[in-house]
Amino acid sequence: GVGFKHCDVGIVTKVAADHLGLKGIHTIEQLAKVKGVIPETVLPDGYAILNADDDLVYSMRKSVECNTAIFSMDENSPRIKAMQKRDGLSAVYENGFITICRGEWKMRVVKAVNVPLTYGGKATFMIQNILPAVLMGYVRGFTLEDMKTSLETFIPSASQTPGRLNMFHFKEFDILLDYAHNPAGMRALQQFTNNLEATKKVGIIAGIGDRRTEDNNQIGAIAAEMFDEIIIRADKHLRGKTEEELIAMVEEGIKMTDPNKKITVIPSEEKAIKHAVKTAEKGSIIILCSDVVPEALDLVKKLKEEEATKLYEFTKDDIPNLRKDDENGVHTEAELFLSKEK
Structure with missing residues (x-):
């Protein structure tokens, strides 16, 4: 189950053969039904954001009572093309860009190589994860510029993303x-x-x-x-x-x-x-x-x-503009200049 009754946005990125054999879940199809609970909780005016590259996830659109947006790493995916012809909402990775599409109209958010989370575009699974994230931001009213700035300045690290690359x-x-x-x-x-x-x-x-x-x-x-x-x-x-x-x-x-x-x-x-x-x-x-x-x-x-x-042993020699004056101890260059002026 989930810890809430309803939500505004529900995202499912994939269904993989994990946790099988636990709590009566023995097949990937059964696991998909469990994960399908998330989009099913979305309010009617909200959005279920689904991975069009995963058959089991894409099928979840049939059981939701809300708006649907989809994403794909392939801009030429038949599922993306069909959504665009219906003037629907989607996100794709195209020509190196993270791109939101309203119908066939493209709104490029950011170059993937400029997003630190992707490690210069090397982490393709991170690119895939960003696609539903920008869709979520878009339907919740974030501007393209705000999303671009956020993605370009969010740095993966032990403090920001512990355990993730x-x-x-x-x-x-x-x-x-x-x-x-x-x-x-x-x-x-x-x-x-x-x-x-x-x-x-x-x-x-x-x-x-x-x-x-x-x-x-x-x-x-x-x-x-x-x-x-x-x-x-x-x-x-x-x-x-x-x-x-x-x-x-x-x-x-x-x-x-x-x-x-x-x-x-x-x-x-x-x-x-x-x-x-x-x-x-x-x-x-x-x-x-x-x-x-x-x-x-x-x-x-x-x-x-x-x-x-x-x-990298640190000594006083490493301090910029610091030098020793014969009898008066350690002074900065500025202090020595002022003492001479007096």
Whole structure:
């Protein structure tokens, strides 16, 4: 259920095979009915905003009693074209732009590469997520200029978007922390990391206790495609399975894809992170799929601070315009000039 009876805007971005086998939900079609509750709660004068690229989501338009707007990464989608011919509302990604369409009339909001959330256009799933966001803003009365400014100035970071593509640049390597914890999340993360340059990509991953064996196998299989080396850890919250069971499921998935993939098993997330940092090669990137995001972020920030302390020792020589006067201690250039004038 949901924590409210009605809303003004309901958005469904996708239906993926996650949480199956829980609470009587065993098929993706059943899961779609659960997610379909959101657009069904929209008031008659509100909007259900649906993903036209997902068949199950697009079908939800049939069960709503409100206005419908759709979005697609393909401006030539037949569903988008049909909506435009009906003078309906849609959003598309076209020629590098996040664009709102009222009928066939295009209103370009912003270039995707200029939106920090997209990492220069590399994170295509973020572009897809922005499409319904601008539709929501538009139907709620935000101007195109306000949306453009907001998108261009919202910076993904550990404080603004904890656990969502948090990048940390160390001197010799990078760490990317993300909450990807299911096959769909891993696929989206894969699309992004495939666009990143690195001498080596090291993944830190784990199985999920309340997911099916095949789901955890698939997490391992996708990781085998993504990473040159994999560290398998265990979640803090095991959700009904043992560490050994979850590690075995993920490892099985890895070996089904690449029997020769280098695998290191370190159940503790903290120890796994420290091991990856200690053994990181110059130019490499560590992709950390975390389960307790606040704790992982705190550790990565601590390691970053420790490195900065060692690399960038601060002394009085670093203070601009500061120099020593023989007998009168430390003075600025301006103070010395004034003392000479006197």
